[in-house]
Amino acid sequence: MDDKNNMMKQVVSAGSTYYKYKLLLSGICMIICGLILCGVTIFTYTNAKKKNSLYSGKVNGNIVEANSYQTNSRRNSYTLSVKYSYKVNNIEFTNIKEFTSLNFAEVQAKKNSTSLLVYYDPNNPQDSIIEKPSGMWMLAVGGGLLILIGGLAIILRNNKFAQGAAFVGDVSSVLSPRYGRYY
Numbered sequence: 205m206d207d208k209n210n211m212m213k214q215v216v217s218a219g220s221t222y223y224k225y226k227l228l229l230s231g232i233c234m235i236i237c238g239l240i241l242c243g244v245t246i247f248t249y250t251n252a253k254k255k256n257s258l259y260s261g262k263v264n265g266n267i268v269e270a271n272s273y274q275t276n277s278r279r280n281s282y283t284l285s286v287k288y289s290y291k292v293n294n295i296e297f298t299n300i301k302e303f304t305s306l307n308f309a310e311v312q313a314k315k316n317s318t319s320l321l322v323y324y325d326p327n328n329p330q331d332s333i334i335e336k337p338s339g340m341w342m343l344a345v346g347g348g349l350l351i352l353i354g355g356l357a358i359i360l361r362n363n364k365f366a367q368g369a370a371f372v373g374d375v376s377s378v379l380s381p382r383y384g385r386y387y
Contacts, residue, residue: 227361234354241347248343259323259333265290268298270315275304282311290322292329301334 269287324332
C-alpha cells in the first residue's frame with residue numbers, strides 16, 4: 205500500500221511540476237505579446253500625432269459628390285468616394301476621400317450630409333483630410349490585459365488552484381467533440 209501511495213505522490217508531484225512550467229511559459233508568452241501590442245500602439249499613436257500636427261488648419265467644407273458601391277456582399281460592406289471642396293484664403297480647393305468598410309447606414313449618413321470639417325496643411329492648403337487619424341487604444345487595452353494575466357499566471361504558478369485550472373484546460377481539449385472521440 206505504501207508503494208502505491210508513494211507512486212501516486214510521485215505522479216502528482218510530476219504533474220504539479222509540469223503545470224508550474226506550463227503556467228510560467230504561458231505567462232511569459234502573454235507578457236511578450238502584451239508588450240508587442242503596447243509597442244504597436246505607442247508607434248501608431250506617435251505617428252498619428254505627427255500627422256495630426258501637419259493638418260493644423262481647419263475650415264468648413266462642402267460635399268460636391270458622393271458615390272458608393274458594395275465591396276463585399278457577404279458582409280454588406282461598402283466603399284464611399286466623397287468629393288469635397290473647401291476655401292482657404294478665398295482660394296477654393298477640391299479633394300477626394302475614399303471611405304472603406306462602411307455599412308449601409310454609415311454610407312447613407314455620409315451621403316446625406318452636405319457639409320463637413322476639413323483639416324488642411326497651412327503650408328500646403330491643397331493637402332487636406334476630413335478625418336484626423338487616431339491611435340488604436342484597443343490594442344493598448346488588450347496588451348495591458350495580456351501583461352496583467354501573464355503576470356498573474358507567473359505569480360500564481362505555485363498555486364494549486366491555478367495548476368488545477370491548467371489541468372482542466374488540458375482535459376477539456378481531450379474531451380472535445382472536435383476530435384471525434386471521448387476519453
